[in-house]
Amino acid sequence: MxxxxxxxxxxxxxxxxxxxxxxxxxxxxxxxxxxxxxxxxxxxxxxxxxxxxxxxxxxxxxxxxxxxxxxxxxxxxxxxxxxxxxxxRDIEIEMIKRFTAEHQSVTLIKSAVSIGEIVRIINVDPEESAPGAWGQKVKLSLPSLGFVLEAEATETIPEPISAEELNLSTTLA
Incomplete structure (x- = not known):
């Protein structure tokens, strides 16, 4: 395989x-x-x-x-x-593809291989948010590589999701 x-x-x-x-x-x-x-x-x-x-x-x-x-x-x-x-894992490659498609000037940070919260990136209507609310960091943990991708959140915000929603039989540890 x-x-x-x-x-x-x-x-x-x-x-x-x-x-x-x-x-x-x-x-x-x-x-x-x-x-x-x-x-x-x-x-x-x-x-x-x-x-x-x-x-x-x-x-x-x-x-x-x-x-x-x-x-x-x-x-x-x-x-x-x-x-x-x-x-x-396929899911980590897909997450990298999505993260780089949605964000620019991504920073790569070396991290300890540990479990992190899995998030779903959702679109947000900027008119509904408070002025100056943007500028927060969005991070994606890649446990099998020992890296975290980080970018400025400009048009999206993270929403926690469970491993079950991803149809994963094991956790990302």
């Missing part, structure tokens, strides 16, 4: 490694962070897309293809957990 694995790449090779996976028809995911940077020719800020996780690409594959992946140009290793390549 195919599972998600996190692959360490050479520095600044994330896009090349992702392209290599795509050429081999392997499902991969390179989370990109939209960051607004000042334009050199005007006062406007332009969006730039940078890899969210430095030197990391996610690939969905079977265990028997891991030696092939390790041999690809630009791949250094896998993330390991208890001496084996760490697997990442």
């Amino acid at each position: 195919a599972q998600w694995y996190a692959v360490y790449t050479r520095p600044c090779w994330e896009k090349k490694v992702a392209e290599s996976f795509q050429k081999r028809r392997m499902e991969c995911y390179l989370p990109l962070n939209k960051v607004l940077v000042p334009s050199t020719y005007s006062e406007r800020r332009k969006p730039v897309y940078q890899p969210l996780f430095e030197a990391c690409v996610f690939v969905k594959t079977t265990e028997d293809k891991l030696p092939l992946i390790r041999s690809l140009d630009g791949v250094l290793s896998f993330f390991y957990w208890h001496g084996k390549p760490a697997t990442i």
Whole structure:
């Protein structure tokens, strides 16, 4: 059965490694962070897309293809957990995709691998909220990777949900 694995790449090779996976028809995911940077020719800020996780690409594959992946140009290793390549749950990949689609200038924070509250991000009508209520931080805990994603909440607020609502048979621990 195919599972998600996190692959360490050479520095600044994330896009090349992702392209290599795509050429081999392997499902991969390179989370990109939209960051607004000042334009050199005007006062406007332009969006730039940078890899969210430095030197990391996610690939969905079977265990028997891991030696092939390790041999690809630009791949250094896998993330390991208890001496084996760490697997990442589908739900965590989906949560990263959704978080990066809804937020920009995401900060990646290294954290201890611990259980956190699972949240659902819901849209809010800004006219219904009090002036100045925005500017709060939205965080997404990724226990299997040991990271927290953090961004400014501008148009959404978190609402707690249970693991049962996600149809998970186990908790994210």
